[in-house]
Amino acid sequence: MPKSEFYQTVPEVTGEQGARKQSFYDSYSRQKLDPSDPAVFRNSLLDFVRSNKLVADALIAGNVQMLGFSEVRKSFGERWPSIKDKILLLAETVIKKNTGPADAFLMVNEEQIVILFGGGDKEKATRSSEKIAREINEKLSGVSGIKEGLVTCRALVLELDPKTPIEALTTPEGLSQTVDAAQRKEEDVERQHFEALRSELHVSYWPMANIRKKLISAYSASVILPIWKASGEEQTHTGVFNCELDCYMLTQAGEALMRAGRQRRALLIVPVHFDTLATKPLRQQFIAACQLLPRLSSKRILLEIVDLAEGVPQGRLHTLLSFVGPFFAGFVARQPLSFRTPERFVGLKMMAVAADGSHVGTPARDDVERMQGFAKACGKARMRSIFYGASTFEAATAARRCNYDYLQGAAVAPAVADPGRVYLLK
Structure with a gap:
């Protein structure tokens, strides 16, 4: 068929249908702000601000940070530009997939992407940003040559100050600086908030019973927060509060270990949030706290990773844990009772997997089945299983019958002010 005849068979889209089609693709192409043309960039920002000021009191921005580029740039040499472009294209594809025509984004540089969310719905923007960060982190594991965990995507949703002059947003540098200022404000x-409650914090230590050996051979550190913290008045968006709390607990644990003297010391389990290890600035602060620990910590302290999502690749976990590995005797992963894949922790110096059973009072049949499945999976992977929060005699008995290696909770032994030595249970 001649080319001209083929094109004659394609109907021409006109009228209202054509207008709708053109309007959709125009809005989709306007998602990515072009910083190369200052006039076009300025007009696009002004259009976005005008349209969103009508539906929101403050502009909602997502600060997507590709952390760790500086750590891998030197290893690629002349190949770095192609690797960088591959990662940024990956990030752009994910962002376009999870944003709508009313949103806009700017590739500020290789380590920062700013997303402007239309509509002023912060909860929806938060869900989109978290999904973007999660998908980028998953796809980064497939980029050739980059060690998993060295480049990490982090997304924060921020409200830009309504008093910010519009002109401050009409240049790429001004927009980036405004978003950075909003993030620093939330971090501060x-x-x-943490400094305000530091004097009210109280760290206690729960004895942990080794069922088979009939010993109190470990203690788990726990912090008691004021009631207003638990009520939700204080929420952590940037991860700074949790990082400060992690560093505080680690410091307290190190001091408690020294107070125990030269007696036969038990193991001490100290929690840390996964984001504290996964986010470079927070990780650096935590490592600084690790460097102040007594040398004995490398033999007696186990670091417990909490808020660890199930989809984190093993390679990324290995990289992140290697940063702090020399300071501790090993690691513990806290997981829900439904967890069944401890084999992904093999080779990570993971000594045990812990489950929080504080919600289990008098165990129902479903509770017992989940408890059994958890302990059995850990046993197959040759990892110790820990049951936390046994608050009733019935829960502790059920955990013992399910063959957990360690039990902790009010039904086992009360919390103490300082971790002690190993005790034989009679």
Whole structure:
């Protein structure tokens, strides 16, 4: 068929249908802001601000940070530009997939992407940003040559100050600086909230019973927060509050270990949030706290990873844990009772997997089945299983019958002010 005849068979889209089609693709192409043309960039930002000021009191921005580029740039040499472009294209594809025509984004540089969410719905923006970060992190594991965990995507949703002059947003540098200032403000607020309650914090240590050996051979550190913290008044968005809390507990645990003297010391389990290890600035702060630990910590302290999502690749976990590995005797992963894949922790110096059973009072049949499945899976992977929060005699008995290696909770032994030595249970 001649080319001209083929094109004659394609109907021409006109009228209202054509207008709808053109309007959709125009809005989709306007998602990515082009910083190469200052006039076009300025007009696009002004259009976005005008349209969103009508539906929101403050502009909602997502700060997507590709952390760790500086750590891998030197290893690629002349190949770095192609690797960088591959990662940024990956990030752009994910962002376009999870944003709508009313949103806009700017590739500020290789380590920062700013997303402007239309509509002023912060909860929806938060869900989209978390999904973007999660998908980028999953896809980064497939980029050739980059060790898993060295480049990490982090997304924060921020409200830009309504008093910010519009002109401050009409250049790429101004927009980036405004978003950075909003993030620093939230980080400072979280840091101030932590400092305000530091004097009210109380760290206690729960004895852990080794069922088979009939010993109190470990203690788990736990922090008691004021009631207003538990009520939700304080929420951590940037991770700074949790990082400050992690560093505080680690410091307290190190001091408690020294107070125990030269007696036969038990193991001490100290929790840390996964984001504290996964986010470079927070990880650096935590490592600084690790460097102040007594040398004995490398033999007596186990670091417990909490808030660890099931989809984190094993390679990424290995990289992140290697940063702090020399300071500790090993690691513990806290997982839900439904967890059944401990084999992904093999080779990570993971000594045990812990489950929080504080919600289990008098165990129902479903509770017992989940408890049994958890302990059995750990046993197959040759990892110790820990049952936390046994608050009733019935829960502790059920955990013992399910063959957990360690039990902890009010029904086992009360919390103490300092971790002690190993005790024989009679």
